[in-house]
Amino acid sequence: MPLPSRTQIFMASTLYGAATLAAALDAGQFAPADRRLLLISNNAGIPETTPALDTMPGFEALRGRFDEVLSWNEAIAPLHPGGWQPRVEDVPLWERGLRLLWDLGDDNLELIVESIQVEPALALVIVFPSASVEVYADGLMSYGPTRNKLEPLVTTRINRLLHLDLVPGLRPLLLSEYGVESEVVPSEAFTKVLAELASSLQDEDASRLDELPEGAALLLGQYLSALDIISAKAEEELHVAILRGAVALGHRDVIFKPHPSAPAHWSQLLEREAAALGAKLTVLDAPVLAEVVYQRIRPAIVVGCFSTALLTASAFYGIPVARTGTGLLLDRLSPYQNSNRVPVTLVDALLPELTDPAAVTAWTAPGPDAVHRDLTPLLRAVGYCMQSLAYPHLREETVAYLAARLDATTWRYFKRRRLTALALPGALPAQLAFLPRSRTVRRVARRAKALRRSLG
16 A cells, blocks of 8 residues: 655745745755645735735746645635634544645645744644644744744644744744754855846846846835834834935935835835935835845845845845834834844844944944854843743843843843843832832823923
8 A cells, every 4th residue: 555645835925935945945955745835825914905925026936846836815715814723623624625625635744834823824734733844934033932822732743943044143032942943044045046036037027127226225115004013104204214324324326115015105205305315216116025136236235124134135145234213113112022022123233223324334244153142142031021931941041141231232122111020130129119010100101201202
């Protein structure tokens, strides 16, 4: 009797994630399989109005690595991928139905998913309870703690975490509490895949990139207001500040790459500001990765808030980078456990501030020794403060870090209220510990903060 076939299902929701999978495949990081299926999930708020991954420019360069491309949205329609998982009693029905729909038969399955702690990845893992699981992470969040507690029926099946080496020498916290080992996707394989994406663009998209000015400053827009991190007005002001900072560094050719979901009028405001500053602004609204832009042209500098593309520019292409707005976000992120805190912390701690020209000019990426000495203990302390129950083994070194290194530079990464709640160095004195619990004090503090913002 022949053994069951082995089928690997790779779930992806972004072109960046699909490129990461392609790089890992090219590097031989997955065992041989009889079939390899790419399962696409469109997690946009309104998927029907947002282009899916397989329609993005450059996707055709990746398609050949998979035997078939499937749609998670179609499989579970009309349910939304971002908020659905099967009820326990319905799991056998869903597994049987999907095995029939995707012609899986009795195949042994391996699931390779991203963001295992939330849907749709978690839903897929639950639907196939006997499948082995591997997780890949394509951004800075892989360095942070696992945001939600996972059930043993999920964690005991996870074999490893694959991640890009965005900060050489830094090891991810993600899933480490479950004993999951991390493995780096070779940077050379990833940049080779990105080069394929860049060279496979159709004529219209390719010509738009070729028309971009060489040696320009590239500004990366993010849609932070959609995440309720800051207001839309504050985000507009942040983009204007990035433009002013780039011009102050002497750049007269500026490219702005807005977030695909950002309102068009944000670009119009920047165009008016650029005209007032005597700079030439080109808005690149083509749906291509920032890394593809790096391949087609070489920007003089890449500037943004806390986009992962800042680190790919530095780590993979050696392009100068700068950040701005991270101080504001470190102050505004709420609650402290917000999963964006680690990406913001890493960018703030690693990259030079745009408004400090000397720092921007002199900056070089830290070596592994500096990362191990300065960044690793900071990351582990922040991770513990975010998810102390999941990482109790980090408490002792967090106490030591805060006792020795909590100063004017590092205070920005912590909140006194959080340190007080965890009884860590930097907490309020015992006789003042009632203050965070006082409704009157909190109300006065909120009014004072609102007044300060309005005056500022």
